[in-house]
Amino acid sequence: MSEHVGSGTALLLVAHGSRREASNDEVRAVAQKLAALAGERFSQVDAAFLELAEPSIPDGIARCCERGAQRVLVLPYFLSAGRHVVTDIPSDVDQGRTRCPEVAVELCGYLGGSEAMPELLLELAAKAG
Amino acid sequence: MSEHVGSGTALLLVAHGSRREASNDEVRAVAQKLAALAGERFSQVDAAFLELAEPSIPDGIARCCERGAQRVLVLPYFLSAGRHVVTDIPSDVDQGRTRCPEVAVELCGYLGGSEAMPELLLELAAKAG
Known part of the structure; x- marks a missing residue:
């Protein structure tokens, strides 16, 4: 199996979810930009x-x-390592693994820990200057 | 007045806040890393x-x-342009302006819109590969 991220790899951007649908759409739009930027690196990018x-x-x-992914990378779009990141998302990922036993499902580091x-x-602040 | 971010400029990283103090400390730690990275660019960086x-x-x-800032940049550490970013933070910034009428207080773009x-x-995902 290839050691690097390959074309059979899907990327799943995972956010909290909001009652405000525009916030959910904002996450979906980030996933779309990610897909465009990633080019061939992922077979699909979803939220x-x-x-x-x-x-x-x-x-x-x-x-x-x-859709044929051999590997799924789950990327938490969260800023702090609270209960959602530490407990809830890993539990949901385990449920996903149970449903797809032949696929490697891996959890990436969360956004805030980047x-x-x-x-x-700093770049954002510089734009105000 | 200088057009660029100068040494009399403070940067204020603004987060939602959590009952879980470790999450608040995580924001303060990001502000500290920002300060270290910014070097002389800001007179202070706080959360x-x-x-x-x-x-x-x-x-x-x-x-x-x-503490002597002539200008304060307020940077919302938020992922979506919901009520907090659109209404609540600008309102709080206005309160801050009222208390510091001789200081330029400017609101930067929010994190999720970067x-x-x-x-x-993509870099986070690559680390899983």
Whole structure:
């Protein structure tokens, strides 16, 4: 099996979900930009939600598998390592694994823990200057 | 007045705030990393919170002014352009302006709207590969 991210790999961007549908659409738009930027690196890029919006994380993982992914990377679009990141998302990912036993489902680091975050924030601040 | 971010400029990273103090500390840690990365670019870098944690946004702005800032950049550490970003933070920033009438208080774009976000997410995903 290839060690690098390959064309049989799906990326699932996982957000909290909101009663405000525009916020959910904003996450879906980020996933679309990710897909455009990634080019051939992923076979598909989708969004899924912990609660309040569809698809759920297990449904999102299952959908990737149905479309032929051999591997699914789950990327938490969360800023803090609270209960959702530490407990709820891993539990949902386990449910997804149960539904797709022949697919490798891997959990990436969460957004807020990214070492590149301070640099991105500095760039945002610079735009105000 | 200088057009670029100068040494009399303070940066205030504004997060929602959480009952879980570790999440608030995580925001404060991001602000510290920002300060280290920014070097001389800002006279100070602090965190403030919309609710559930201290300092509040108006208090955070006032604190920057008390320490001599001539300009305060307020940077929303939020992922979606919901009510907090569109209404609540601007209202708090206005309160801060009222308390520091001689200081320029400017609101930066919010994190989730950053054009660099998809690239950062791709880097996070690549680390799983």
